[in-house]
Amino acid sequence: MSGDAGPHPSGTAEAERRFVEHRRLLHAVAYRVLGSVTDAEDVVQDAWLRWSRQDMADVADAEGYLVRTTIRLAIDRLRSAHVRREAYVGPWLPEPLLTGPDVADNVLLADSVSTAMLVVLESLSPVERAVFVLDEVFGYSHAETARCVGRSEVAVRQIAHRAKKAVEARRRRYDTDQVTRLRATERFLAACAGGDLRALMEVLAPDVTMVSDGGGFTGAPRKPIHGAEHVARAVTVLFRRRPHDSTARVVAVNGGPGIVVLAGSTPILAGVLHLVDGAVDTIHMVSNPQKLTGVMM
Structure with missing residues (x-):
């Protein structure tokens, strides 16, 4: 996060401070949507570039803006990734990620980032995957999720139901202890x-x-x-x-x-x-x- 985007109308220091405040969340969302550490980091960097050009006076909800930007970038990247994976040699697995005790001690977070779950999420469409992650993992409302993915609230409710049903049908219940x-x-x-x-x-x-x-x-x-x-x-x-x-x-x-x-x-x-x-x-x-x-x- 350097000065590549030029001076920020409301101050680069304030823009960076607010971005850093949400960076961990953005990476967590991007990784679960993409199953790739490298792609998640690229998406978060792209989100920063867009944020650094945004006038702070126009943003009432920094988290909402940043998550929405990250989700849409991740969906676009995931669509490209699906094409690349068709030519991948051998089985494709998510990129492994070192995690801390805060994740391991939370059953929901541990399950959402497990390789087994990320493999199951590969069966969803990019939008279904994004909706599932926001809804089931991060607890966003259907209205909030709708703004993130650019769909109506009614459509998101249907997508969430379909995605959850697909995940439940494919997932294997592993020991969590x-x-x-x-x-x-x-x-x-x-x-x-x-x-x-x-x-x-x-x-x-x-x-x-x-x-x-x-x-x-x-x-x-x-x-x-x-x-x-x-x-x-x-x-x-x-x-x-x-x-x-x-x-x-x-x-x-x-x-x-x-x-x-x-x-x-x-x-x-x-x-x-x-x-x-x-x-x-x-x-x-x-x-x-x-x-x-x-x-x-």
């Missing part, structure tokens, strides 16, 4: 690091699925892998091939415990485990180097 998830993640990582196939299979559900996103840049499997034995063998091979000086840590990723593998200070893999009845049911692994900026230590 953070202690249980942390213990399973620690056991999983210890088994991987030790190459202990038996210990690894004890953590996995019989019908576990692993989805890996390498974007064609790494040796990640280009199709989901199913079944405890197949997944266990794939994971042990994956960890065996990591750089010899790499380190793996259990950290907070997307609202819960996750695994980040680092080569020096550079993340090369981020993984999140989703549990059902205490066993690992789904594994999301991202190794595409272009999608790991959100887990930089």
